[in-house]
Amino acid sequence: MSSFGAGKTKEVIFSMEDGSVKMFLRGHPVPMLIPDELAPTYSLDTCSELPSCQLKLDWVYGYRSRDCRANLYFLPTGEIVYFVASVAVLYSVEEQRQRHYLGHSDDIKCLAIHPDMVTIATGQVAGTTKEGKNGGNLLCAVDKSKDHMLSVWDWAKETKVVDVKKHEKPKYVLCVTFLEGGDVVTGDSGGNLYVWGKGGNHITQVVLGAHDGSLFGLCALRDGTLVSGGGRDQRVVLWGSDYSKLQEMEVCEDFGPVRTVAEGHGDTLYMGTTRNSILQGSIHTGFSLLVQGHVEELWGLPAHPSRAQFVTCGQDKLVHLWSSETHHPLWSRIIEDPARSAGFHPSGSVLDVGTVTGRWLLLDTETHDLVAIHTDGNEQISVVSFSPDGAYLVVGSHDNLVYVYTVEQGGRKISHLGKCSGHSSFITHLDWAQDSSCFVTNSGDYEILYWDPATCKQITSADAVRNVEWVTATCVLGFGVFGIWCEGVDGTDINAVAHSHDGKLLASADDFGKVHLFSYPCCQPRALSHKYGGNSSHVTDVAFLWDDSMALTTRGKDTSVLQSWRLQ
Known part of the structure; x- marks a missing residue:
């Protein structure tokens, strides 16, 4: 025996x-x-x-967007970066090649790109949710405790700057983007766009009913225009610098509503959807499936x-x-x-x-x-x-x-x-x-x-x-x-x-x-x-x-x- x-x-x-x-x-x-x-x-x-x-590991199929937002970016290397499961994926569409970061031990839930476009922060469950600040020196994190503590860190020094508890009544701001001139644009659960003036907390412009239902994705383009992606209406809208509607299109129902938008080379856009797919194309020519997910x-x-x-x-x-x-x-x-x-x-x-x-x-x-x-x-x-x-x-x-x-x-x-x-x-x-x-x-x-x-x-x-x-x-x-x-x-x-x-x-x-x-x-x-x-x-x-x-x-x-x- x-x-x-x-x-x-x-x-x-x-x-x-x-x-x-x-x-x-x-x-x-x-x-x-x-x-x-x-x-x-x-x-x-x-x-x-x-x-x-x-x-x-040679290839990771799929993408996680159904319960995540702001997790798709285009890098100067020509790669798009996103995550699925515990893997961060850098995907070169042109070369049809992937690189992988495998340092996480559990599901990744968030991703942020430093302004230097080289440093990438990812956060996993039972950890922190990270979002890079505009200056690049500070990092915000929201934990999953009862109070959902928001903390600000000097990530280079590995020291905490400040922390604060959540509000009792949550504010349903679902997405945010920063314009070249310093203004901030937010989208909310009512489908509205708000423009916040540089250096202050006052609203300078409002586009009510920009989308029918929640507005999940915003992307400021290099030419000064703005792209927004809606949930229930499954529309993608191109806005002028004066926030007039220039063009819109509807995403195929099979792909699901838009969760996030990223700008690529030329007029190419990449969109992540709630059915864990990534689309590639433009508002002018339409979109095709790039990454298919279950x-x-x-x-x-x-x-x-x-x-x-x-x-x-x-x-x-x-x-x-x-x-x-x-x-x-x-x-x-x-x-x-x-x-x-x-x-x-x-x-x-x-x-x-x-x-x-x-x-x-x-x-x-x-x-x-x-x-x-x-x-x-x-x-x-x-x-x-x-x-x-x-x-x-x-x-x-x-x-x-x-x-x-x-x-x-x-x-x-x-x-x-x-x-x-x-x-x-x-x-x-x-x-x-x-x-x-x-x-x-x-x-x-x-x-x-x-x-x-x-x-x-x-x-x-x-x-x-x-x-x-x-x-x-x-x-x-x-x-x-x-x-x-x-x-x-x-x-x-x-x-x-x-x-x-x-x-x-x-x-x-x-x-x-x-x-x-x-x-x-x-x-x-x-x-x-x-x-x-x-x-x-x-x-x-x-x-x-x-x-x-x-x-x-x-x-x-x-x-x-x-x-x-x-x-x-």
């Missing part, structure tokens, strides 16, 4: 007689079968090896079987098919229910999307048209998976059942075959044998069961499945992956795993915001790994592109982010 862990003790027991390893999660025994070729020489005392390659947590992340493409889907009912080369969606589709899982047919021509209501749908990946829609139970579909030969589709549900379908016509014709009953808790993960002869499932109470898809019966013979070669490794419980479980985890802390297609690497996604990279198979207790952050909340899924050039991760909570990591 060998054991590991402290506090929450997790024993790992190796039985030479049975050819098995048994670990314990929350007191539940989890027996795992050792392949015959490994059993004679297997030892729990063998040290695991670190993988020979590592991950480097607005709620993501759960589905299947990679295309033969192309540099992948799908994301989640609580916001959006399904995106992405190109990893252009970093833009090839198409997007809104579905009726929040999505929970997704999977490609081996041909890549059909995509299955499982939802939280028990419904699942088939989409044509070329046209994104609906091919079919089915319902199995009334609980969420946690996993959908086609067999490697394309002959079967299995649907794992939170009703503890796995529904099995036969597949014809490249995934376009589905026929119900039966259901697999035997789990005493909801289905969490599923993997297929390389020859499609069987599949294995994990459940919420840490069971590992094996199934024959042709009969929908459980395979109870250990010898029948001990030496099966699995085409994927998405199950978080199994001999080939149990080394991912470290001390202190409770059995629900690891959300997803995936191995590379060459079978050498294993990546895990956990509730602590971390991505781990292990060598595969990962069958030693507390296996060594490379660890990566950048995700401030739980990481919901992980996948490798078809050619193993990239690893992909998604996160949950309130502003989902998709990150791609280059293998090097």
Whole structure:
């Protein structure tokens, strides 16, 4: 017997007689079968090896604007700077290149640019909200205490100048910009513009009803004009130096209302919207999508079987098919229910999307048209998976059942075959044998069961499945992956795993915001790994592109982010 862990003790027991390893999660025994070729020489005392390659953050998809303001700026380097999750992104639109600042440990909520246009301040939750003063020597911060203390700091000396409590009745000034001549312009929750004279606190001009509803974004342009962005009316308005309306346009409803506006080169403007998108263009020529984001947590992340493409889907009912080369969606589709899982047919021509209501749908990946829609139970579909030969589709549900379908016509014709009953808790993960002869499932109470898809019966013979070669490794419980479980985890802390297609690497996604990279198979207790952050909340899924050039991760909570990591 060998054991590991402290506090929450997790024993790992190796039985030479049975050819098995048994670990314990929350007191539940989890027996795992050792392949015959490994059993004679297997030892729990063998040290695991670190993988020979590592991950480097290559691209961060998405943008956080739904609950933030004034967080998009254009730099003299030609980059726009913004944030999402705990990552500050510097994005060169012209070169299609990103740089990343990864020093934060939790969600960034605010960003300010020093007048020198080189120094950038960012503030994270449970910390301070920072906004640079016009002179550049002082920094304002508002904390999240009950009194919401406003403090002014000499940031270079790291000393506090003054602090003050909040007003009992908040003033709904939503945005502010400083004009070249020294005047200050503010926008409020009533959609009004106020101009405050230089050096005083008196209002010199008012534009009532500049927008229908709250006015969230203001940007003073180099030519002396002013751009404002509204909330409810979704309008962008260009104002003259005398505050007469020169031009206006309405932002497409799909992008959401404007949150912030930044001036780029020439007449180019960048706008952040409440649907976590960044638009690029001008009031004269219109705007196009530059950065696409989700607005709620993501759960589905299947990679295309033969192309540099992948799908994301989640609580916001959006399904995106992405190109990893252009970093833009090839198409997007809104579905009726929040999505929970997704999977490609081996041909890549059909995509299955499982939802939280028990419904699942088939989409044509070329046209994104609906091919079919089915319902199995009334609980969420946690996993959908086609067999490697394309002959079967299995649907794992939170009703503890796995529904099995036969597949014809490249995934376009589905026929119900039966259901697999035997789990005493909801289905969490599923993997297929390389020859499609069987599949294995994990459940919420840490069971590992094996199934024959042709009969929908459980395979109870250990010898029948001990030496099966699995085409994927998405199950978080199994001999080939149990080394991912470290001390202190409770059995629900690891959300997803995936191995590379060459079978050498294993990546895990956990509730602590971390991505781990292990060598595969990962069958030693507390296996060594490379660890990566950048995700401030739980990481919901992980996948490798078809050619193993990239690893992909998604996160949950309130502003989902998709990150791609280059293998090097």
